[in-house]
Amino acid sequence: MNKSMRIGNLQAVVTVMMLAVTVLTPCPAVTRADDQIQALELGSPFVDNAILQRDMPVPVWGWARPGSKVSVTLGAQTQTAAADVRGSWRVKLDPLKASLKERELKVTTPAGESVTCTGVLVGEVWFASGQSNMDWTAGKSMCRDLANTMQRSKEDIPVREYNADMGSSLFPCERVTSEQGWKKADQAGSFSALSLAFAWDLYQTLKVPIGIVRSTHGATPIETWTPYEGYATHARLQDIAFRIRQSDPSTQDSTQAYNTFFEDLKQWQLESEKIINQGGNALPRPTLPGIADDWKGAARMYNFKIA
Template sequence: MSKSLARVLALIVCLFSITSQAVAEVRIANIFADHMVLQRDKPLRIWGWADPGDQVQIEFAGQVATATADQNGAWEVTLQPLAASAEGRPLRVASGDKTIVVNDVLVGEVWHASGQSNMAMNVGAMTAELESVKVDIAAADLPALRFCRINEGESKAPQSDLSRPASWTVCTPTTVPGFSGAAFYFARRLNHELGVPIGIIDSSRGGTPIEPFIPRAAFTSHPTLQRELELGDAEDLAAIWRLKGGVQARDANWLPGRLFNSRMAPITRLAARGAIWYQGESNSGVQEDPRDYQFKMQALISGWRAALENETLPVYFAQLPGSGAGAGWPYLREQQRLAADFPNSGLVVTIDLDGPGIHPANKVDVGQRLARWALAKDYGKQIAFSGPLFDRQEIQGNDIVLHFRYAESGLMTADKEGLAQPQETPEAKLSHFEVTDKAGQWRPAHAKIEGETVVVHSPDVAAPIAVRYAYAVTPENCNLYNRDGLPAAPFCSQPQLLVYDPNLPQ
């Protein structure tokens, strides 16, 4: 090649580069997409990228804000809080001669929904066992409900943006079969009670433990978490599995923080009201160790609150159902109960819901019970939101008297059939109560309701020290409820007595 030709080519490359920079286009973060919902009554951060120094103008709902892209090309504005609106309005972002329009944007309540397959299980899958769900699908012309599914792969480092534009889907009879069942019934109840748009961001992934959803900074809160992070950084999956309180990490999707990095980190600036969570199966299945899940759940909650810059972010989570896959399930249910003592969190009990296998089809009650917590705690509705939760015990000779929170309405035995409301069964005996003494062997016990308490004794245990309820992989007919029709959570009055060994029958 001649020197003159080389100079010409170099000039062309230079000119192309300069031209490309001159016409570089502004862009908005990928979570902002047609049909989305923005959180009402909170400052709204809108962000994206452009050339360093470029001026960017944002318009929405009568507000206009401007920003200058920083040296890295990042820009952000904060809009003033807005009231709820079901009117689809455009969000405009302009820089130079380039304008981006996000169409049909509503303002209402935004909730994250995450976990594993019981959260991911969609409305369409529920119809295989619940014929009545087909009626709900046919009636699901609900344009104020919008769902956004996040399916990013795992990432070693927190990502600044989603890898592709999000897809926000309007709820119709055609689209609703693909929505998370638990999240749909949660959202539908909120919409019905509040009369405002509801946006759900579903980041769940089937078959994963809790660890990949916990932000890296939260792994400092407990020794087991600290060690899991060290082993995760080394990608030593076998060592994580051998660790007491570890997990069977099958691939990188199971490693600490990897799904938070890809699915949550890019959208933490988006204002949201709270989160619902349904997970635990992959921390307590066959050859999986559920120990320390209490601290993992609390790390997830505190980690999400820090990342979303909301110290009081409500997080409501579902306890594992009454069907089970291994010896660890009853132990993990107890760990979930203990985790619910964390401030601004709440436990939804599912032990009474019918359904075989680890994926019971009844996500109707799950979603509605999750909604009860939100309606009572976040929206000021006068509604019962929790079944009886063990509070304390009194030992009176051979009897143990149990006291409960959320039993002010009284206690009852009841039976729940399918989707029907529980029906009181005054002649039925309480089931699944056991007591133990210092020898540590659990024996079946008799239990009876006395006002707001339950009195438990066993003729085989002369000096009882503790009671446990529904501590089985698949307990049937768990029939203790409060008179608000909500079931009692499985519990152990002395949790330290539940010594879990994955090699021993429980």
């Protein structure tokens, strides 16, 4: 990991990882002014014990009722924004100096909604991503001694990790989840081993809080980490780009592909029924369009999780 990987804009995490969905539960309580309308909500990295990037503008984003005014306060600084027609809002805090002092990040609306994140520090924020080598936890690696030392320390070592929940999506998602939110050093054994070793060395050198934003997914091929544009603009990858478009319900390619598929399916049913009635075997079933056919398991059925 090198300096160029440092991110000041945590929103890059949401788009780069191409994973996950919705908002964190560990974040503090949300007070609703009206249960029938959209409640104030923060982007998932903004929860208790978060670390913000020092020495550059810090974006804070989330969702609220369309048109509502949102105020974000950290220390003596307050920034405001209005939620757009989709309910999205975003402010930028002025550059902050590194600080070991825990502060509150408070977000409010005139309707009385309020979200407060406690224990917020300012320092270095780095993005750690990749496959199983980055996902391997410190407690099960050669970093276990370091993790144990940090966990037993009487000092509150300001090294923390935010671990995005594992997931997948054809396209970048606005929301991610993290079951544990920002973990402190007393949970170092569950940190990524590589990111913990890096963060510890960085902390020893800089003596400022170190935050790791971790997004990992083991056993994934490079294609799954490639944005759609990477296929669409490469002459030899047009077939993959086309198959992705066929699987995107918002495209004409998808509409045409599925209409064709269902017409073929109807014809297959009629022809197979005739053959079976005569004692024969059914014809091969038409394949689903796009990459959808790849999602079927050995039993030629869909495998997925229903939440």
